[in-house]
Amino acid sequence: MGSLVPLGGQLPDESRALAEALRRLFDGLGLSVRRYAARRSWDAGSLSRFLNGTRIPTWEFVNSLCHDVAERQGRPPTPEAMELLRRLHREALARSGSPLHRVQLLEDQLAEADRQSTRSAALVRALEGALVDAQHRAADLEVQIGQLRAHQGREHADADKVLQLYEDQLAGLRRERQSLMQQVEALGGELRDAHARRVEAEQRCEELERQLIAAEEHWQDDDAPHPQEARREPDGGPEGAAPGEPHAAAAPPSPPRPRPPGRSPSPGSLNPGYVFDTFIVGESNRFANAAALAAAKRPGRAYNPLFIYGTSGIGKTHLLHAAAHCARDLHPDLHVRYVHAEDFSMPRGGHREADILLVDDLHFLAHTRSTHAEFLHTFNALHEAGKQLVLASDRPPKQLTNLEAGLRGRLEWGLITHMQPPELETRVALLHRKAAADGLDTPAEVLEFIATRTPRSIRELEGALNRVTAFANLNQQPVDIGLAEIALKDLVPDRAPSRGERFGQLIITETSDYFGLAADDLCGTSRSRVLVTARQIAIYLCCELTDLPRPKICALFNRHDTAIVDHAARKIRALMAERRSIFNQITELTRRIMDAAD
Numbered sequence: 001m002g003s004l005v006p007l008g009g010q011l012p013d014e015s016r017a018l019a020e021a022l023r024r025l026f027d028g029l030g031l032s033v034r035r036y037a038a039r040r041s042w043d044a045g046s047l048s049r050f051l052n053g054t055r056i057p058t059w060e061f062v063n064s065l066c067h068d069v070a071e072r073q074g075r076p077p078t079p080e081a082m083e084l085l086r087r088l089h090r091e092a093l094a095r096s097g098s099p100l101h102r103v104q105l106l107e108d109q110l111a112e113a114d115r116q117s118t119r120s121a122a123l124v125r126a127l128e129g130a131l132v133d134a135q136h137r138a139a140d141l142e143v144q145i146g147q148l149r150a151h152q153g154r155e156h157a158d159a160d161k162v163l164q165l166y167e168d169q170l171a172g173l174r175r176e177r178q179s180l181m182q183q184v185e186a187l188g189g190e191l192r193d194a195h196a197r198r199v200e201a202e203q204r205c206e207e208l209e210r211q212l213i214a215a216e217e218h219w220q221d222d223d224a225p226h227p228q229e230a231r232r233e234p235d236g237g238p239e240g241a242a243p244g245e246p247h248a249a250a251a252p253p254s255p256p257r258p259r260p261p262g263r264s265p266s267p268g269s270l271n272p273g274y275v276f277d278t279f280i281v282g283e284s285n286r287f288a289n290a291a292a293l294a295a296a297k298r299p300g301r302a303y304n305p306l307f308i309y310g311t312s313g314i315g316k317t318h319l320l321h322a323a324a325h326c327a328r329d330l331h332p333d334l335h336v337r338y339v340h341a342e343d344f345s346m347p348r349g350g351h352r353e354a355d356i357l358l359v360d361d362l363h364f365l366a367h368t369r370s371t372h373a374e375f376l377h378t379f380n381a382l383h384e385a386g387k388q389l390v391l392a393s394d395r396p397p398k399q400l401t402n403l404e405a406g407l408r409g410r411l412e413w414g415l416i417t418h419m420q421p422p423e424l425e426t427r428v429a430l431l432h433r434k435a436a437a438d439g440l441d442t443p444a445e446v447l448e449f450i451a452t453r454t455p456r457s458i459r460e461l462e463g464a465l466n467r468v469t470a471f472a473n474l475n476q477q478p479v480d481i482g483l484a485e486i487a488l489k490d491l492v493p494d495r496a497p498s499r500g501e502r503f504g505q506l507i508i509t510e511t512s513d514y515f516g517l518a519a520d521d522l523c524g525t526s527r528s529r530v531l532v533t534a535r536q537i538a539i540y541l542c543c544e545l546t547d548l549p550r551p552k553i554c555a556l557f558n559r560h561d562t563a564i565v566d567h568a569a570r571k572i573r574a575l576m577a578e579r580r581s582i583f584n585q586i587t588e589l590t591r592r593i594m595d596a597a598d
Helices: 013-027 033-040 044-052 059-073 079-095 099-221 286-297 316-330 369-384 405-411 424-437 444-453 458-475 481-488 501-515 529-545 550-556 563-578 580-597
Strands: 306-309 336-340 356-360 388-393 415-418
Touching (some): 013 059, 059 079, 079 099, 286 388, 286 415, 316 356, 316 388, 369 388, 369 405, 424 458, 444 458, 458 481, 458 529, 458 563, 501 580, 529 550, 529 563, 550 563
Parallel strands (some): 306 388, 306 415, 336 356, 356 388
């Protein structure tokens, strides 16, 4: 750079500032003037004049120098730096006073104007394209508006038809309401008569209670031994009789004593229909039936404790009730107590007075330390005293993880028997007995078809039979396989291994949504007609579609009396056979519940 002429004081400030900026850029190349001029095929003298400020270079030279320096340093020039150089270049050209420089400035401005014109033209073309697109979209929107107007016209016509249909239905409902009011007035007299009969029955009950109290007082004063307490010889004859002699000389048995109060289950605790005579015995439950019968006949001496387990709906509760009935009839002096595991919350010692304690659904025992401790102490007390314990659960003792290990071990002391789902022959026999008990004329082949379609539990068998007969009554058709196929289509779907409280909550939610009610109202205390019907339908579906026992279903609906569950199930089964609307509601709700569960 020693060949360059130093910047003099006679140069304009603009030329000196531009030359200083170009020198700093050129220093970044690390080349001499001659070598850079040779590389670019420029004149070395012109390059020297550009750098010492005696001549203003063209913008192309400044731009080329900037990009060479950027390539050398490995980073592009910033937009701010390029704009500063362009401003210095323009000011130097404008203040130089040279015609050549002014021409050069005008050419530079003309080039800039050409670039702006090119950009403006591109922008105009883009705007024209956007305008064309907007016109196309406007045309499409006009077509869509026309279609929407036509569709709206059709919807108005359909709405008028639907409105007319609703008005016709409303008129029909008004006529039905008038007819129902007449029926209510006609039933008023019958209700008054029923009330009178109820008062008469209450008076008879009071008289019977007085007689019972008198009989109890007589029993307490009676010192004669009970016939069953009479001493017998080893061969089974009466005392003093020779072995092998007939017992004709024995005195006739005296009538059984009245039971003292509190010595038998409460009237509502046992189902009167659950006895051994109504229990269908098959290969799947033969051993469990024999064990329960032996425990009832010889309490405390046969299979103590007796533990029965199996899936829900196959007859475990029936066996426990049957054993309680049998033991109460054979041993009227013994205290027989049946209790559901969820209700095992009496005060300490409440269950220890029993001679035979039957606990159902042990897997529902409350998960509290006090309940477990009371159950353990009750078990130990009864077992040590030789009292009979019969327990039922949906799983064997080892799998009852809600119980402590020590308690699970005690449950394995006696006999453990497993009840399997009923085989086909047993299911057909169950359906025959159910049809005969309900007075249904159902062909045998239809019963076999239903038994084939519902292989899992007795509860499903009865529900399927109820639906088939209800469908036949609604359509006034004879019961045959074709009708059964239609009635059971999508009504007896494949079931999961177990359906518990969560599935019951799903039934409550879907039923509430279907009737437009709140779930809290469905489980509340309101007695309005719509709420009562919806609540009974939900209870019926819980009985048919879940594995929950009656006490658990009561708890779902905030109820305490299991008779409510039986009443709701009976009423909905009867209404399904009388009203097509109820049958259709049950069918639609079943489909919704299954879809939601899937």
